[in-house]
Every structure is written in structure tokens, then in C-alpha cells.
Amino acid sequence: MYRFLLSPRWLGILALTLVAAAVMVLLGNWQLDRYRGRTEINERIDAGQRMAPAPLHDALTAPAGGAGTTGPAPAEEKVWTRVTVTGRYDPTNTVLVRGRTVDSKVGFEILTPLVLGDGTAVLVDRGWIPPAPGGATAQPQVPAAPTGDVTVVGRVHETESGSGAVDRRDGRLETRRIAVPRLARELPYPVFGAYLLLDEQTPAADPTFVAVPVGHTNNWQNFGYVVQWWLFAGMTLVGYGWAARREARRAAGIESRPADRAAEPAPTGGA
Incomplete structure (x- = not known):
């Protein structure tokens, strides 16, 4: 049923699918590195607030x-x-x-x-x-x-x-x-x-000054991107599998192609 997967067309589709999934995984890994780096910065900020000078x-x-x-x-x-x-x-x-x-x-x-x-x-x-x-x-x-x-x-x-x-x-x-x-x-x-x-x-600082706040980096945004890219990679592979299964069912006659409505004869009027 799945011999068609060895045809040039389907081998090309497979290659494109694997490349796209690999790129998405790499993008997820890059965002994971950014998440880890920003998490380390936040941890240093918190540690600096607590430590003795x-x-x-x-x-x-x-x-x-x-x-x-x-x-x-x-x-x-x-x-x-x-x-x-x-x-x-x-x-x-x-x-x-x-x-x-x-x-x-x-x-x-x-x-x-x-x-x-x-x-x-x-x-x-x-x-x-x-x-x-x-x-x-x-x-x-x-x-x-x-x-x-x-x-x-x-x-x-x-x-x-x-x-x-x-x-x-x-x-x-x-x-x-x-x-x-x-x-x-x-x-x-x-x-x-x-x-x-x-x-x-x-001596104490003048009360006119407002302490400059130290903001934490938004590391969870990067974590969200990690999940997003990895999900996209998985969906790409699943989509290829779904398309291949559908094509196999059609080849076996289990699933018919949608009728070409343009080829259907126009209805004729009657009494």
C-alpha cells in the first residue's frame, strides 16, 4: 500500500518535511538556550539582592x-x-x-x-x-x-x-x-x-532620588517559544504521516477522491 512513498514526488515531500521539522527543532533549541541564559540572569539578580556586600x-x-x-x-x-x-x-x-x-x-x-x-x-x-x-x-x-x-x-x-x-x-x-x-x-x-x-x-542619599528598579528578564516567553517550535515540528511530521495514510487508502480503494462537481451533468428540468 505504501510503495508510492518511494516515488520521486513523495521522496521530495519527505525531504522537505524532515528539513522543516529539523529547522523547527533547532529554533526550539535556540530558544531553550536563551531561556536558560535568562534564567541564570534572574537567579543572579535575586542572589545579589540577598548577599552581603x-x-x-x-x-x-x-x-x-x-x-x-x-x-x-x-x-x-x-x-x-x-x-x-x-x-x-x-x-x-x-x-x-x-x-x-x-x-x-x-x-x-x-x-x-x-x-x-x-x-x-x-x-x-x-x-x-x-x-x-x-x-x-x-x-x-x-x-x-x-x-x-x-x-x-x-x-x-x-x-x-x-x-x-x-x-x-x-x-x-x-x-x-x-x-x-x-x-x-x-x-x-x-x-x-x-x-x-x-x-x-x-552618608545617606538625598531622598529626592528614586531607586532604579531592577527588572527580571522575561525568560518564560522564551520557554513558550520552545514549546511552540517543538509542537510545530511534531505537527509537521504528523501531517506527513496523515497525508501518506490518506494517499494509501485512496490507492487501495478504501477512500475515494472527492467528486469533481464540474464534471457532473447539469440537472434538466421536468414536468
């Missing part, structure tokens, strides 16, 4: 170059590590990061370099503040940074992708993306290769 140098390698250079990027497992470091803020080189949204409001995140005793610096995201009256890009009134020694506790945040331009507007550095290497070129000291998302500091 470690010294900065346990998570980040100090920059070894001169002014304007950047240290190595953190190892993947060190991103979101909670660290502590003591230094002095340099408010003259504060960076305004525009177009940042918190609680559905657009404003600025404020990055201020914390200069360590050895002359290196780490950028600290002190938090979010609303713009000045006049629009979302109106420069805000930035609360003054504490003077003297400041102890910061924050989480390691890798540099953001993209190479957004860094401008000076009214004497202040301003950008759209926190691209640490690009920002470092505007600063008079070597800078660590990641920035810190402030959790707490001593």
Missing part, C-alpha cells in the same frame, strides 16, 4: 591604564554582585542620563564618579529624578553629592550596549546610554569597566 575589587578588576581608559568588563558571574567601596564623589563630572523611565515617568538617571584612594574611579548610578518643568529633556536640579569620604553599597551593572554620544549641555555631561568606555573618555581618571547601581550609601 563584597569588596569592589572582588567583582571588578581595577583599570591599569591612564586617564580616560577603562578596566576590564566584569565576568558574567560577577554581574549583579553586591559590592561596597569607599571614595569621594566628583560632582564636577556628574553625568545626566536622559530618557530613563521609572514608574511610567520619563526623567534622568544621575551617574557620579566615585574616586578611590588610588586615583581610579567607579561610576555610581545614584538614582532617578524627574526633569525640570518644561519637558522630559529639561535638565533637572541635581541634589548635591555628599562631600568627604562616602561608602557606597551597590550592584555591579555591566555597561549598556550601544555607543550613545556623550554631549555637554550647560556645562554638564549628558548621554542616552550608559556606555562606560565612551563615558570614560570624557573623565580625567581611569574608570572601572562597569558601573554600580546604588542600593545604599553612608
Whole structure:
């Protein structure tokens, strides 16, 4: 009954079916890798919230170059590590990061370099503040940074992708993306290769700042894609089997082809 499967036509259909199913399985595997990667990120975010802070140098390698250079990027497992470091803020080189949204409001995140005793610096995201009256890009009134020694506790945040331009507007550095290497070129000291998302500091931070929330990645969306692609692969194979069985039943006379209605004689009128 199934000798027709060896015909060129059906061998071609089989080849296309297997290729399509294989591609769908590979797409499912790719989404599975993304699901695992995003799950690991979420686990590191949760672990960073619970852990006791470690010294900065346990998570980040100090920059070894001169002014304007950047240290190595953190190892993947060190991103979101909670660290502590003591230094002095340099408010003259504060960076305004525009177009940042918190609680559905657009404003600025404020990055201020914390200069360590050895002359290196780490950028600290002190938090979010609303713009000045006049629009979302109106420069805000930035609360003054504490003077003297400041102890910061924050989480390691890798540099953001993209190479957004860094401008000076009214004497202040301003950008759209926190691209640490690009920002470092505007600063008079070597800078660590990641920035810190402030959790707490001593002396206490100005209450004007709103803590920047850390969102979890949507790993379950990727898991849904895994199931979707694998189901499609299974349905493709099942569809081939269904079509082959139907063709075999027709060849055996068990199932007739649909009548060609165009070939039926037209009904004639009668008394």
C-alpha cells in the first residue's frame, strides 16, 4: 500500500518535511538556550539582592591604564554582585542620563564618579529624578553629592550596549546610554569597566532620588517559544504521516477522491 512513498514526488515531500521539522527543532533549541541564559540572569539578580556586600575589587578588576581608559568588563558571574567601596564623589563630572523611565515617568538617571584612594574611579548610578518643568529633556536640579569620604553599597551593572554620544549641555555631561568606555573618555581618571547601581550609601542619599528598579528578564516567553517550535515540528511530521495514510487508502480503494462537481451533468428540468 505504501510503495508510492518511494516515488520521486513523495521522496521530495519527505525531504522537505524532515528539513522543516529539523529547522523547527533547532529554533526550539535556540530558544531553550536563551531561556536558560535568562534564567541564570534572574537567579543572579535575586542572589545579589540577598548577599552581603563584597569588596569592589572582588567583582571588578581595577583599570591599569591612564586617564580616560577603562578596566576590564566584569565576568558574567560577577554581574549583579553586591559590592561596597569607599571614595569621594566628583560632582564636577556628574553625568545626566536622559530618557530613563521609572514608574511610567520619563526623567534622568544621575551617574557620579566615585574616586578611590588610588586615583581610579567607579561610576555610581545614584538614582532617578524627574526633569525640570518644561519637558522630559529639561535638565533637572541635581541634589548635591555628599562631600568627604562616602561608602557606597551597590550592584555591579555591566555597561549598556550601544555607543550613545556623550554631549555637554550647560556645562554638564549628558548621554542616552550608559556606555562606560565612551563615558570614560570624557573623565580625567581611569574608570572601572562597569558601573554600580546604588542600593545604599553612608552618608545617606538625598531622598529626592528614586531607586532604579531592577527588572527580571522575561525568560518564560522564551520557554513558550520552545514549546511552540517543538509542537510545530511534531505537527509537521504528523501531517506527513496523515497525508501518506490518506494517499494509501485512496490507492487501495478504501477512500475515494472527492467528486469533481464540474464534471457532473447539469440537472434538466421536468414536468
